[in-house]
Amino acid sequence: MTPDDARILETVALTGRYGHVAALAPTDLHIRKGELVAVLGPNGAGKSTLLRAIMAQVATSGDVLFEGERLPRDPRAATARGVVLVPEGRGVFGPMTVRENLELGAYRFGKAGFERRLARVVELFPRLGERASQLAGSLSGGEQQMLAIGRALMCDPKVLLLDEPSLGIAPRVTMEIFDTLAVLRDQGLPILLVEQKAPAALKLASRAYVLSLGRVAACLATDQITSYEDLARYYL
């Protein structure tokens, strides 16, 4: 298998804009099977827009290829194909229980295979099992992030897009979540991780794209990064 064959998700000159405001210049990046790739950059660099553009949640041009085929420019179709986004701010359904949130994760499957998916999520995040009948809005920030990731896993993703999972979460819980991401990576789930906390993200990722002012400023193999000063210049 050539490296290109191993690409599961690829953007080709993908742009994103809000109305007339261009937030993401034409961007080419890719993620291979079983790979965790980090997307780093300062605030306003276009990281979240990149994920939303892949999901066709913002106006875009260019293409997204998934398993070698063009990904439909429709969020619902993209999710149905297996490209699943955990949005910034988690987007948990606060007035509903943890279990109901997870049920909604499997919305498009109905009841088929629900218990199997639920068991997998609870194995990864035992706290969600303990809090199954608790309202999601009453969970801590870290638990809500676990729920958001667990809910996305209920969709049986083939690629997981994560937008700032550490945002507003205590460092200890962040490490717990990142440990689970490492497990998912080791199980072969490709992950595109948008993250501001570069050190934590780089420990997990094999490669990192650095975005600055809506453009890819660098693509680095993490084992080539010897000093965070290498990265700092992109943030300035």
Added chain:
Amino acid sequence: MKTSPATTSERAGAAPGWLRHAPWLIFALFVGYGFAVGGYAATVISFALVYAVFVTGLNIFMGYANQVSFGHNCFAAVAGYASAVLTTAHGWGVAPAMAAGVFLAVAVALAIGLPTLRLKGHYLAMATLACGLISYEIAVEWKSVTQGYLGISGIPPLGVAGYEVTSDRAQLTLLAAIALVATLISGRIRDSRMGRAFLALGASENGAMALGVDVTRLKLLSFVVSAAFSGLAGALFVHVVGYVSPEVFGLHMVILAFTMLYVGGVGSIAGPLVGALLVSLLPEAFRGFKDYQDLAYGAVLILLLIYAPLGVASLFARERTASREKAG
């Protein structure tokens, strides 16, 4: 009624079973009182039940899907006028005329919803308000059909297959049954797959979108379903009163429905029913205050909203409400 996992006892802190039946007891007491006394009391409660149908529809859009509409009076007007015109000018039976009215209201909701539901929050509220105002102006100006301010009189009473519901008690019984069925349907909707999607949309549009839920389609669906309830209420109204004019479906209807929805409990199944009955009957309870009637009515509404901010229906599910408040 089917009980969703959201309301099962496994959720910590759910209210005792008997207390959760209190809204239905309130409904039975009011209807029973109206039936026993008859006359004016039965008429007031009948109007409250028509409003209950309207507010139940509004609750699907505003309570479940957490959207905003100041324009559902438009759908009541469309169905009400359609049913009035078809029965008085074209000799249709009441039931088919009402059905046609509701169908037309749904069609209008589709036409309005497709462009306006791209908007959010205050912008959506203003757009729907404009729809309500436009429908009022059409009712005033389209004199060849609506008779303008004069309105349409001689609208036949409710009935089916030649049987007319003319007595106040029979009318009350029929409307109580319709309001109850509307509430039960609303409950079934909330517990259904579609209802869960409405709730998800209401809780987090971004979260719903991330799961591949077609948010635009879902908003439109909740809008159209709620418009069907509003249309039914509008059609019921004209046949209960026997007369329709533009004022019937004016801004007053929107304000009253909002009051009923928030007093009863937005998002709850029985809240609209309880809210419609309480808000309709409170002014009557203060009739003895004469000049201070409105003052007392307003004061009680304020107190209700202070001490039961999630609505009267929430008082019967205290601990769950507390959880929801914590949920923020």
